[in-house]
Structures are given as C-alpha cells and as structure tokens.
Amino acid sequence: MTFLDHFNQLQWDELKMTIHSQTAADVENALHSTRLNHQQFLALISPAAEPYLEAMAQKSRQLTRQRFGNTLQLFIPLYLSNKCTNICTYCGFSLGNKIRRKTLKMDELDQEVAAIKKMGFDHILLVTGEAPGTVGVSYIKSVIERLRPHFSHISIEIQPLDQEDYQSLMAAGLDAVLVYQETYHRSAYEQYHLRGSKMNFNYRLETADRLGRAGIDKIGVGALIGLEDWRTDSAMVAAHLDYLEKTYWRTRYSISFPRLRPCEGDFQPVSVISDRQLVQLICAYRLFKPEAELSLSTRESATFRDNVLPLGITTMSAYSSTHPGGYADDNILGNEDLEQFTIDDNRRPEAVADAIRAKGLEPVWKDWSHCFSH
Amino acid sequence: MKSISLSAATRLRRSFVKHHPDSLESCQLKRTGTKLTMQITVNNQPMAVEPPISVEALLQQLNHLEKGIALAVNSKIISRSRWESYLLSDGDHITLIKATAGG
Amino acid sequence: MLEIADKTFSSRLFTGTGKFSNSQLMTDAIIASGSELVTMALKRVDLNEQQDNILGPLLDRQLEHNLNLLPNTSGARTADEAVYAAQLAREALGTHFVKVEIHPDPKYLLPDPIETLKACETLSAMGFAVMPYIHADPVLCKRLEEVGVAAVMPLGSPIGSNLGLKTKEFIQIIIEQSSVPVVIDAGIGSPSDAALAMEMGADAVLVNSAIAVARDPVQMAIAFKDAVIAGRRAYQAGLGGRSLQAQASSPLTAFLDDL
Known part of the structure; x- marks a missing residue:
C-alpha cells in the first residue's frame, strides 16, 4: 500500500470542480477551524477565498510564530551537476538544450564548500540532474561523506531512488530529501516528460513512501506551479501530505511552491499564479498544516520574499546559484548558459539576513545536530 | 471385602495406559476400595474423578456442559471439538471460564 | 455505517454489561440503546452455582438485535495473561473480536501501555480483531496501529469516574492522526459528553457506568443513543468552529497592491 493506491481514487476533474464551487461560507468555516481537513484546504485555495487574504495572512502568521517562534532557517542549494538524461520540456537542464554540461569534481566541490562556509551556511541542499552514469548513488554518497563534517544538515533534490539507496545515503549522513511530483495530472505529466527515467510517473509518486519506509527525518513535497491548474495540483500536494503524515508519522514534512520561471527553452506556463494567489496558497498550506516547513526559493523577487517571509515561511535559500561551480568563482555567477532557471533574488546572504531581521525575525544558520543518531 | 490382586491391578493399569496415551504422564492411580480415582482440580477446587473420563463427561458430571464456556487443562485450551475425546490425567488443573457482566 | 475489522455497525454507541442491578434491566437498557457491540468480562465458572446466567437474557436476544460480542481481558495484569484470556474468550463466545484491557x-x-502493546501485537498476529483500551496517548495509538489493531479505544477519564472527556485535547490529536477507527471508552458520564466526543470526530463511544448506575438505565440508554446520533450528525454537517482571536497587527498583504 502506497500513496499510489489513494491517488488512483482521486479524480482530477472532480477536485477541480469542488475547488471552484467553494463558497464564502466554506471559507469562513475553514478560517474558524483548528485542525483543518482536506475539504477545508480546498476552500482556502479556491477563488472564494481571495477576499479573505488578509485574514488568512494574519492567522497564518500567528500559527507560524506559535509553532516556530520568530526564526527563519537559511540554507543554500549546491548544484553538483547539470548533466541530465531526461527531457523535461520546462527545464533548463533538459537533454535537448544546448548548454554546457558540468559535473563537479571533488576538488571543485571542496572549493565550493569553502566559499559556502565563508558565507555562514550550515544547511545545504545538493541538487543534480538525472544522470546515473555520472551522478549516481555512489557519487552522491561520496559527496555527502565529504560534506558531512562541514554541514549540520544535508538534503538532496535529485532523481528518485530505491529504498535501499536512500538507506545507504542516510547511513552516510543524509537528513532530508525533496522530491516534487511536478504535476499530479498524469497525462499532462506524460506530455512534459518525453524521455528518460523521469517518464515513470508512478515510481516518482511512490518516492515519498520509499523515503518514509527508509525512516528519513524529513521529506519535501510539492508541485511545479504552472504545469497544470495550480489549484488542483496544490490540492493533490495537500492530499499527498495528509496521507504521508498519517502513514509515516515519525517523519517531518516540507512544502515548496516553485513557480515556473523563464529558462532556456522559452517554456510558457499553462496555469499562471499571480503574486496574490501565491500568498493565498502559502497561507492555505500554513492553516492546513501548522507544523509543516514552508520553503521559499530565490525564484521569487527580493521584495516579494521580504514581505512574504513573516506570513508563514520557515525556511529559505539565499544567494543561490543554479549551476555547478557557481560559488567559488564569482565570475561564473550569472553565467546563464549553465543555469536551470533564472534567479530573481541575487542578494548576498548578509543582505538577506539583514532583510530578515528587519522583519523582526532571526535568521538561523544551524538548527540541527547529529548528537546521538549515526 | 474383596480386594483386587496385585497382578490383576497391574494388568488393568497396563491396559489402561496402553489405550489412553493422554494420561501417560503422572499416572498416579489410587485405590479406593475397589475403584481407581484420579485427583484433579477444577477452578482450584480439588476433586476426585474416576478414570477414564473425558472433558465432556466431566462437564456433564458437574452439570456445566453448556454453551458460552471455555476450558483449559493445565493452561492449555482444549477446544470444544475435542471435549469428547480428550481424557483427563491425574493431577490435571482444569480452568473453566464463561462470559459474565463487566464493562 | 461504521466498519471495524470485518464487521459493520449502524450504531456508534457501544455498551458494557457491568454494574447493572439485575440482568433483565441490563438487557432492556442495552436493547433500548440500539447498541450493536456489547462488551463483557470473563470469569471462572462457579461450580456451586447452577443458576449463574447473568448474560443469559442478553445472549438470548443477540441475533434479534444484531448484538456483537466484545469480550474483554479485564483481570489480566500482563500481556501473557491477556493473550490467554483472549483465546479463552474466542473459544467460549466464538468471536475473534477482543478488547484488550490490562489494568x-x-x-x-488505568491501562498498562507496555503490556497492552505486547498483547496486541501477539493477538493481531493470531488473527484477532483487537480493540485496545489505553490512555489517550497519540504516539501509543500509532504504535498500536502499526501492530495491526482494528481500532483504538482511548479513555476520556478513569473507568467509572463519569468525569467526561478530561483527555479531550489528546483525543483530538488521536482522531486527527489515526488511520483506524477511534472509540472513546471510559469516563463518559453524560449524553453531552458522548455528543461532544462524536462532534470531535470520534468514530464511536463506549458507555457502561453512566447507563448502569443511572436512576432509570433504560431512559438513560435512550438519551445516550440520541446524543451519539446528534453528535455524529453535527460532525458531518460541519460545525462552525469558534472564532480565533487573532492579535491585531498591521496589514500583512497590502504590499501586493504595490507589486
């Protein structure tokens, strides 16, 4: 039994209709409840909830402060490789795209780590494309082992792996895995993923189950907003999270809301989410799952991030480079022909930290310690 | 009073043991007059019974052959389907339980 | 309809058989309650007592009123004793349902969580439909789920105390997190307690003392029946919820107008 069995019971069109038929009364009911159910989440992401945005934001802020205090966790993504054997029509690393491919060698990795440590980061997210020949499990494992002494929290965002592989990486020091379904609309998914292992919708969908069974500390879920109707995809993310929390109850969860950005290939999103709607979505997630980590990336502009932070975000990246080798060499930063997507918030970490403090929050660099586990 | 000769008693015992292997353990037969008896307990109450005796026969004797009860011999549950064939041995501790009122 | 293991119940009020002044009254009350799951204890047969048939009147009407039996292991102090008791109960009553009760x-x-978890693991593996009586400990409930129980039965307050839902906040967490039916058992003192439990989303409640020691047990049983139905209906209709007094702060979303 995995989420796939539950997922096959969900009807995309029915969900979409339900969302669009939510009324102001439904929204108010959700706003006044603690412990929301999935149905109430649908009310909060519906068009009917748009006039209630300020109320949602106030409640979201309160719940976040109550649970997380006045802190914001900072992390940095490190792209180890942009080599990829998949064709994903929306991604800068897609196999067909003529970009310079690079995979970090160990000495280059060391340089990146040195640069990153100078900036103060202690939580790191390792990112790769899918190229098992070049960046397979053993490569990732070596990287984790090499990074372990320098970072208190290591997470990865790579291709889905088998349970045993995850267990092996966990033994090396892996703390968290982010795996986004991109879109939960099966036939749309087929149209975006034209080649490579990523074409396997089911295997990707069951990744969180494999992670839960492996006993990992934290799992990140989400959809790439824009690939299909953003409300319905978000409803699917919420259903996925609900199932995971009940089944793998010892695990922590993180939600992300990457919005499609321009990248190599000129891909246009099918469903556009406005800034206002993104705020609505963030608040809806917070009201639905007060304990979930909500993560905001540098895809968003500095202004947007600064204002949204106090509303419900608990973790964010700063000064990201989405291509391999982006930190050690400042000249490479902004080298567009290696990027996965364009960054919109280019501020250095100190500037981001200042902005966070200006909002009455404390930037946290380290929030994790391997005292008695492995 | 006529007493059974030793050899006759031995023959009786051997034949009993041969035909009732269940009661092979702790075969301590007592002689009471002309009859053999076994000492058992039922719900901690000591009792003397005449071998060979099946569980069903015991319950009949106690007037408790009824529905809704369960029986264990030496803490081993004997299911109803075996009551007729299961023979008791000397020294057996029988527990007889039934459902009763209680939240 | 409520499903627990392989059985379906149209009533979400479960009842117990203890503390009634006589067995006819017990039978009348249980039938008036509409309950379809009745719990009972085990005891040694009193060899001297031939007329001991307390449950007789109830069992006679079992089929007529769709009464399912839920023997409990009350009296057991360890997991081994509870397992033994469960096997005796299955043998005596012909049901694989058992309420594991180790106090x-x-x-x-108050229930022993460690012995209970051990007993439930063994009994689930032996094919019993296990319903453990426990404190309202959410983590314990998840552990019990993992060993395969058919439902969990967290207490509202100590047995017989009629103190109501003292463990309300924890019951709420259990209901939120549970993938098996949640039956609130012990301490439900009044129909309003039962209604509240159902409004919170409990799947069923088990009531014994409050009915048995009422001045008019039959009427009290009917009151509980109505309360459980009302509470469940309210839950399904979607309660309005109490408004949250949010701390007033400066507008948080005005910045969107400037973007």
Missing part, C-alpha cells in the same frame, strides 16, 4: 492498578484501573 494492573486496582485503584484507578
């Missing part, structure tokens, strides 16, 4: 503390009758 070594005779004063408050």
Whole structure:
C-alpha cells in the first residue's frame, strides 16, 4: 500500500470542480477551524477565498510564530551537476538544450564548500540532474561523506531512488530529501516528460513512501506551479501530505511552491499564479498544516520574499546559484548558459539576513545536530 | 471385602495406559476400595474423578456442559471439538471460564 | 455505517454489561440503546452455582438485535495473561473480536501501555480483531496501529469516574492522526459528553457506568443513543468552529497592491 493506491481514487476533474464551487461560507468555516481537513484546504485555495487574504495572512502568521517562534532557517542549494538524461520540456537542464554540461569534481566541490562556509551556511541542499552514469548513488554518497563534517544538515533534490539507496545515503549522513511530483495530472505529466527515467510517473509518486519506509527525518513535497491548474495540483500536494503524515508519522514534512520561471527553452506556463494567489496558497498550506516547513526559493523577487517571509515561511535559500561551480568563482555567477532557471533574488546572504531581521525575525544558520543518531 | 490382586491391578493399569496415551504422564492411580480415582482440580477446587473420563463427561458430571464456556487443562485450551475425546490425567488443573457482566 | 475489522455497525454507541442491578434491566437498557457491540468480562465458572446466567437474557436476544460480542481481558495484569484470556474468550463466545484491557492498578484501573502493546501485537498476529483500551496517548495509538489493531479505544477519564472527556485535547490529536477507527471508552458520564466526543470526530463511544448506575438505565440508554446520533450528525454537517482571536497587527498583504 502506497500513496499510489489513494491517488488512483482521486479524480482530477472532480477536485477541480469542488475547488471552484467553494463558497464564502466554506471559507469562513475553514478560517474558524483548528485542525483543518482536506475539504477545508480546498476552500482556502479556491477563488472564494481571495477576499479573505488578509485574514488568512494574519492567522497564518500567528500559527507560524506559535509553532516556530520568530526564526527563519537559511540554507543554500549546491548544484553538483547539470548533466541530465531526461527531457523535461520546462527545464533548463533538459537533454535537448544546448548548454554546457558540468559535473563537479571533488576538488571543485571542496572549493565550493569553502566559499559556502565563508558565507555562514550550515544547511545545504545538493541538487543534480538525472544522470546515473555520472551522478549516481555512489557519487552522491561520496559527496555527502565529504560534506558531512562541514554541514549540520544535508538534503538532496535529485532523481528518485530505491529504498535501499536512500538507506545507504542516510547511513552516510543524509537528513532530508525533496522530491516534487511536478504535476499530479498524469497525462499532462506524460506530455512534459518525453524521455528518460523521469517518464515513470508512478515510481516518482511512490518516492515519498520509499523515503518514509527508509525512516528519513524529513521529506519535501510539492508541485511545479504552472504545469497544470495550480489549484488542483496544490490540492493533490495537500492530499499527498495528509496521507504521508498519517502513514509515516515519525517523519517531518516540507512544502515548496516553485513557480515556473523563464529558462532556456522559452517554456510558457499553462496555469499562471499571480503574486496574490501565491500568498493565498502559502497561507492555505500554513492553516492546513501548522507544523509543516514552508520553503521559499530565490525564484521569487527580493521584495516579494521580504514581505512574504513573516506570513508563514520557515525556511529559505539565499544567494543561490543554479549551476555547478557557481560559488567559488564569482565570475561564473550569472553565467546563464549553465543555469536551470533564472534567479530573481541575487542578494548576498548578509543582505538577506539583514532583510530578515528587519522583519523582526532571526535568521538561523544551524538548527540541527547529529548528537546521538549515526 | 474383596480386594483386587496385585497382578490383576497391574494388568488393568497396563491396559489402561496402553489405550489412553493422554494420561501417560503422572499416572498416579489410587485405590479406593475397589475403584481407581484420579485427583484433579477444577477452578482450584480439588476433586476426585474416576478414570477414564473425558472433558465432556466431566462437564456433564458437574452439570456445566453448556454453551458460552471455555476450558483449559493445565493452561492449555482444549477446544470444544475435542471435549469428547480428550481424557483427563491425574493431577490435571482444569480452568473453566464463561462470559459474565463487566464493562 | 461504521466498519471495524470485518464487521459493520449502524450504531456508534457501544455498551458494557457491568454494574447493572439485575440482568433483565441490563438487557432492556442495552436493547433500548440500539447498541450493536456489547462488551463483557470473563470469569471462572462457579461450580456451586447452577443458576449463574447473568448474560443469559442478553445472549438470548443477540441475533434479534444484531448484538456483537466484545469480550474483554479485564483481570489480566500482563500481556501473557491477556493473550490467554483472549483465546479463552474466542473459544467460549466464538468471536475473534477482543478488547484488550490490562489494568494492573486496582485503584484507578488505568491501562498498562507496555503490556497492552505486547498483547496486541501477539493477538493481531493470531488473527484477532483487537480493540485496545489505553490512555489517550497519540504516539501509543500509532504504535498500536502499526501492530495491526482494528481500532483504538482511548479513555476520556478513569473507568467509572463519569468525569467526561478530561483527555479531550489528546483525543483530538488521536482522531486527527489515526488511520483506524477511534472509540472513546471510559469516563463518559453524560449524553453531552458522548455528543461532544462524536462532534470531535470520534468514530464511536463506549458507555457502561453512566447507563448502569443511572436512576432509570433504560431512559438513560435512550438519551445516550440520541446524543451519539446528534453528535455524529453535527460532525458531518460541519460545525462552525469558534472564532480565533487573532492579535491585531498591521496589514500583512497590502504590499501586493504595490507589486
């Protein structure tokens, strides 16, 4: 039994209709409840909830402060490789795209780590494309082992792996895995993923189950907003999270809301989410799952991030480079022909930290310690 | 009073043991007059019974052959389907339980 | 309809058989309650008592009123004793349903979580439909789920105390997190307690003392029946919820107008 069995019971069109038929009364009911159910989440992401945005934001802020205090966790993504054997029509690393491919060698990795440590980061997210020949499990494992002494929290965002592989990486020091379904609309998914292992919708969908069974500390879920109707995809993310929390109850969860950005290939999103709607979505997630980590990336502009932070975000990246080798060499930063997507918030970490403090929050660099586990 | 000769008693015992292997353990037969008896307990109450005796026969004797009860011999549950064939041995501790009122 | 293991119940009020002044009254009350799951204890047969048939009147009407039997292991102090008791009960009553009830503390009758977890693991593996009686401990409930119980039965307050839902906040967490039916058992003192439990989303409640020691047990049983139906209906209709007094702060979303 995995989420796939539950997922096959969900009807995309029915969900979409339900969302669009939510009324102001439904929204108010959700706003006044603690412990929301999935149905109430649908009310909060519906068009009917748009006039209630300020109320949602106030409640979201309160719940976040109550649970997380006045802190914001900072992390940095490190792209180890942009080599990829998949064709994903929306991604800068897609196999067909003529970009310079690079995979970090160990000495280059060391340089990146040195640069990153100078900036103060202690939580790191390792990112790769899918190229098992070049960046397979053993490569990732070596990287984790090499990074372990320098970072208190290591997470990865790579291709889905088998349970045993995850267990092996966990033994090396892996703390968290982010795996986004991109879109939960099966036939749309087929149209975006034209080649490579990523074409396997089911295997990707069951990744969180494999992670839960492996006993990992934290799992990140989400959809790439824009690939299909953003409300319905978000409803699917919420259903996925609900199932995971009940089944793998010892695990922590993180939600992300990457919005499609321009990248190599000129891909246009099918469903556009406005800034206002993104705020609505963030608040809806917070009201639905007060304990979930909500993560905001540098895809968003500095202004947007600064204002949204106090509303419900608990973790964010700063000064990201989405291509391999982006930190050690400042000249490479902004080298567009290696990027996965364009960054919109280019501020250095100190500037981001200042902005966070200006909002009455404390930037946290380290929030994790391997005292008695492995 | 006529007493059974030793050899006759031995023959009786051997034949009993041969035909009732269940009661092979702790075969301590007592002689009471002309009859053999076994000492058992039922719900901690000591009792003397005449071998060979099946569980069903015991319950009949106690007037408790009824529905809704369960029986264990030496803490081993004997299911109803075996009551007729299961023979008791000397020294057996029988527990007889039934459902009763209680939240 | 409520499903627990392989059985379906149209009533979400479960009842117990203890503390009634006589067995006819017990039978009348249980039938008036509409309950379809009745719990009972085990005891040694009293060899001297031939007329001991307390449950007789109830069992006679079992089929007529769709009464399912839920023997409990009350009296057991360890997992081994509970497993033994469950097997005896299955043998005696012909049901694979069992309420694991292990309370070594005779004063408050509070359940032993460690022995209970052990017993449930063994009994689930033996094919029983296990319904453990436990404190309202959300983590314990998840552990019990993992060993395969058919439902969990967290207490509202100590057995017989009629103190109501003292463990309300924890019951709420259990209901939120549970993938098996949640039956609130013990301490439900009044129909309003039962209604509240159902409004919170409990799947069923088990009531014994409050009915048995009422001045008019039959009427009280009917009151509980109505309360459980009302509470469940309210839950399904979607309660309005109490408004949250949010701390007033400066507008948080005005910045969107400037973007």
